[in-house]
Amino acid sequence: MQTLQRNQLVWLTDDGWQQVLAGNWDAQAQSILRHWHTGQLPLVVCTQRVQNTAATVSLGLPAPNPWNRRKLALEVPCHALLRAGVFPTVAQVAMQCVQSGWQPLIDLLEDLHRTAAVYGSFGWQFLTGLDYVRPTSDLDISVPVPDHAAAATLTQALADLHLPLRLDGELVFPDGSAMAWREYGQWMRGAVDRVLVKSRSGVQLMDADMLAALDPGCMV
Missing domain, CATH: 3.30.460 (Beta Polymerase; domain 2)
Known part of the structure; x- marks a missing residue:
């Protein structure tokens, strides 16, 4: 996969989602993540939260109004990324x-x-x-x-x-x-x-x- 830039979209593999869902999330976060997994929706590349590592990538998930616009921060291994994309024009x-x-x-x-x-x-x-x-x-x-x-x-x-x-x-x-x-x-x-x-x-x-x-x- 190409070098990722901040504000770029990425999609996770199914194994990547399983790893994310296995995290210690509260009920609301679990609901958001399950919806994203089921819909195969993208996440966005953020400013790296873990410095000096090429093994993981920091991602964000800004939830919509029904989930009170909650923002989730994820840290996933690079091998969990399926593909990258961009926001619409x-x-x-x-x-x-x-x-x-x-x-x-x-x-x-x-x-x-x-x-x-x-x-x-x-x-x-x-x-x-x-x-x-x-x-x-x-x-x-x-x-x-x-x-x-x-x-x-x-x-x-x-x-x-x-x-x-x-x-x-x-x-x-x-x-x-x-x-x-x-x-x-x-x-x-x-x-x-x-x-x-x-x-x-x-x-x-x-x-x-x-x-x-x-x-x-x-x-x-």
């Missing part, structure tokens, strides 16, 4: 949302030649068919960017966009480092001097020099 999710009003975002991404994945409530509802979205739910998108120039252009365009719901999410650089696009915009404007950057290996605050290292060909 904005266009895919918009097709399932009646009068979503997302067309301006779809057009913007096409104009900038960017592909955005939808995670969060809208992404999980699309993947599972379960009840995640609430009236106050944000639209969380993850957008790969090749460099700071593309990140800056996209951030400004997203800030100028008008949608019927709040747009949130992350910019993802080629090495998998991700940061909130709104926070990146604050850094661009000089409102903050550091940005919180997440990856599978950890979380850290990066200053201008550290951010520049994500894009060696660009001076920031």
Whole structure:
């Protein structure tokens, strides 16, 4: 299996599920996990909780509204992973949302030649068919960017966009480092001097020099 990045989807083997279900879970957690196993639903790769090991992978399971949006943390051996995948695109999710009003975002991404994945409530509802979205739910998108120039252009365009719901999410650089696009915009404007950057290996605050290292060909 390819090298996994944070926020990537994975599916478990049946043996992997049996190992997970054998854990010391309470009744609600057992109910959630049994539903995920029966439906062969995906889990999401998280920031690694066990450092310096290639034998296991840290996964998350954000349950839907009927289970009080409970979040489960799992640690599974790499050999328990069946396959990997990605969250759906904005266009895919918009097709399932009646009068979503997302067309301006779809057009913007096409104009900038960017592909955005939808995670969060809208992404999980699309993947599972379960009840995640609430009236106050944000639209969380993850957008790969090749460099700071593309990140800056996209951030400004997203800030100028008008949608019927709040747009949130992350910019993802080629090495998998991700940061909130709104926070990146604050850094661009000089409102903050550091940005919180997440990856599978950890979380850290990066200053201008550290951010520049994500894009060696660009001076920031």
